[in-house]
């Protein structure tokens with residue numbers, strides 16, 4: 517068991533949101549009850565995840581995708597009202613961490629994805645910010661582009677879209693979970709054989725083909741399923757919480 521404020525302070529020390537220029541507030545987004553015994557973690561603070569948390573009588577939710585994104589209508593109406601109302605009526609604290617959760621060197625989405633794909637991390641992808649976003653690294657053994665697609669499918673239980681950038685094998689790779697297909701040119705600049713992210717845009721294909729880099733669109737949700745779970749398990753051990761990660765499937 518722990519207190520709301522103690523948990524917030526611990527998370528801010530662990531994830532260091534002050535190092536990131538983010539698109540949404542990181543930390544406690546919706547205040548709930550004071551004492552936290554049961555924690556539910558998940559990828560996105562959807563109504564389905566909130567309903568599952570209510571079912572478990574959870575005191576707090578920890579997610580990667582919270583609310584109040586830059587540029588969105590800030591009014592609490594419609595879908596957003598229903599979500600926030602359900603949280604408040606049930607006293608559930610909503611903790612959300614976006615880029616800081618992608619980037620944590622052990623518990624983050626990128627580190628967790630690397631571990632599942634057998635990649636050794638040896639640097640950052642976008643190093644222009646205070647804290648790097650995305651990573652570069654290497655596979656123990658080079659393989660073909662298709663073999664790597666097959667191992668991503670096995671690891672994430674979801675078939676990736678592979679855009680071949682040529683006939684070269686895959687050894688050095690870059691990756692950034694979620695909707696980071698726009699970083700493909702940063703991967704090209706790093707001279708890697710392949711780039712992995714969650715989504716694909718029309719132009720991603722052309723960049724992969726013309727710059728000679730294999731591209732894997734492995735699922736926004738599928739690539740970001742592991743950070744919130746890892747932090748939830750970490751908090752469970754640290755504060756003796758009841759914790760459950762709930763995966764609300766998403767084909768995107």
Ligand SMILES: [Zn+2]
Nearest residue numbers: 694695736740
């Ligand atoms: Zn995301």
